[in-house]
Amino acid sequence: MISQESAVTLHFTIKMKDGSVADSTHNMGKPAKLVIGDGSLSGSFEQCLLGLDVGDKKEIELKAEDAFGMPNPDNIHHMDRTKFVGDAEVEVGTIMAFTGPDGMEIPGIIKEVAGDSVTVDFNHPLAGQDVTFEVEILSVE
Structure with a gap:
């Protein structure tokens, strides 16, 4: 089960409000790896992953400030x-x-x-955008 400092391998798809796909690990052909708490994800997104386990799929809606922030x-x-x-x-x-x-x-x-x-x-291309993350947890260490 995902907790603080878990090393997580997951597939994700980022969808815009209109349903179009902005980014997906499926397109890259390999999943993403991250460590909960290392700062690579926003805190609110990490909170949504806590408690998930291998095989879980979840759709997470994030407001712009919780996803990629607002344009600076x-x-x-x-x-x-x-x-x-x-x-x-x-x-x-x-x-x-x-x-x-x-x-x-x-x-x-x-x-x-x-x-x-x-x-x-130099703002993130998705700064200021509300997005939906679809995640599929592949492994948790």
């Missing part, structure tokens, strides 16, 4: 187009990987291109 205006940056080198297409809607201050790669979505200025949004 501080996560929107204006960058000089000359910083985009190589064959990278600088087009609105493109998701690109940027190197953050800590050296980790973070995804950013290009929101606007105006002359030499490129507006990049």
Whole structure:
């Protein structure tokens, strides 16, 4: 049974309000692994997993603030187009990987291109969205 610090292997599907699928481990062909309490999930989502066991399936509805949070205006940056080198297409809607201050790669979505200025949004693509997680628990250690 899932409790604090359980290592959990699960399949999940994230659905938007309109029923469309935003993300699914089934599409990737391999399940996700996580440890309850390690900070990779929101606390409210973890609370919904506690007590589930191998073989359980559950649909969890999360409000935006409990799922991926609300968009933060501080996560929107204006960058000089000359910083985009190589064959990278600088087009609105493109998701690109940027190197953050800590050296980790973070995804950013290009929101606007105006002359030499490129507006990049580093908020999670699902920030501000209410979502439904469908989970299937495969193993609990």
